[in-house]
Amino acid sequence: MFLQSLSLQYFKNYEKVEVSFCDHFNCLVGINGSGKTNVLDAIHYLSTTKSAFHALDAQSINHDGQYFVINGQFCLNDKESKVHCSLKKNSRKTFKVDDYEYEKLSEHVGKFPIVLIAPNDDELIRESNETRRKFFNSIISQYDQKYLHSLIKYNHHLKQRNALLKSMNESGRMDDVMIEAYNEPLIVLGQEIAKTRKSFIKEFLPHLQANYDRISDKREKVSVVYHTKVLDKNFAEQLAKGTQKDVITQRTNLGIHRDEYLFEIDDFLIKKYGSQGQQKSLLISLKLAQFEFIKSHLGQTPILLLDDIFDKLDDGRISQLMSIIGSNDFGQVFVTDAREERTRSLLQGKFEPMKIFQVSGNTIQELD
Incomplete structure (x- = not known):
């Protein structure tokens, strides 16, 4: 699978641009702020139906526009597919594949898989468990539609339960019948989701360790430890006993939305x-393991997006990463870099076919 062409209208800094890509290495070079990352985000939209960097779709509309349009043409299993994403201000987002419009955006997830390695990936280590839950949810959801649908249902029931808790807090009246009605689906769906997460981690860990060994040239043991209370035998009792605390805090304090993922090195x-180098090696290994995992489960080679990684990694890790990506296991790759000469020295002549694009003045121009 690869992206043949991309067209943008009023998307972020672009008013109108069209560009054609090759099926292997595509390098976007230009000064910081020129719009290189925005191209990768457009590709992320076409794959996942949403931005990798903004929670609100409206933030992706050009300041001079009232809408944005992203069109991409993919080659998938020797068949061309057109993917369309658009949004008008104060309107619902439209998403189509070959003119078929989805009723639910979740139907699209996993059809055109991608893996993004970006500078803000260190949030996986530094930030809260919510960031790690989102990361692992995104991996599982790309190949397991049942998991994705269960997660959507769970979040719907959780939102309703939290609204009830807030109402009870404000009124000072308990409603045990309604609480029990919301507890039941949270327990059933939560246990289903937790079991999937547990089995996923067991299968994912060998991929993570193998990639860490390749990146770091070390034999340290790395692991992801998954903690959940949902699979405890007395979880239903814990949830019921916690109702009073939930009312006070106006939120549900137990459930899979509170699960923990802990990254460990040698326990x-x-x-x-972990040192800075160990943390960087783990982050790259996580993304490469994500790539392998999605590829093996979907039978499709994801598009790999590398955003500004040359400034974030030392020469040794860049060399290791490029060596790995240069193997036959990888297909189409997009790389952004602020320095054209560095991109040429690292990649040209080593990865063919390859195209280099100059990004400047809200335009994208292919270079010789």
Whole structure:
């Protein structure tokens, strides 16, 4: 699978631009702020139906526009497919594949898989468990539609339960019958989701360790430890007993939305005890393991997006990463870099076919 062409209208800094890509390495070069990352985000939209960097779709509309349009043409299993994403201000987002409009955007997830390695990936280590839950949810959801649908249903029931808790807090009246009605689906769906997460981690860990060994040239043991209370035998009792606290805080304090993923190296938390180099190696290994996992489960080679990684990694890790990506396991790759000469020295002559594009003045121009 690869992206043949991309057209943008009023998307972020672009008013109108069209560009054609090759099926292997595509390099976007230009000064910081020129719009290189915005191209990768447009590709992310076409794959996942949403931005990799903004929570609100309206933030992706050009300041001079009232809408944005992203069109991409993919080659998938020797068949061309057109993917369309558009949004008008104060309107519902439209998403189509070959003129078929989805009723639910979740139907599209996993059809055109991508993996993004970006500078803000260090949030996976530094930030809260919510960031790690989102990361692993995104992996599982690309190949397991049942998991995705269960997660959507769970979040719907959780939102309703939290609204009830707020109402009870404000009124001072308990409604045990309604609480029990919301507890039941949270328990059933939560246990289903937790079991999937648990089995996923077991299968994912060998991929993570193998890639960490390749990136770091070390034999340290890395792991992801998954903690959940949902699979406890007495979880239903815990949830019921916690109702009073939930009313006070106006939120549900137990459930899979509170699950923890802990990254460890030699059985110590990497967030606290890992060096900067070990943390960077783990982050790259996580993304490469994500790539392998999605590829094996979907039978499709994801598009790999590398955003500004040359400024974030030392020469040794760049060399290791490029060596890995240069193997036959990878297909189409997009790379952004602020320095054209560095991109040419690292990649030209080593990865063919390859195209280099100059991004400047809200335009994208292919270079010789």
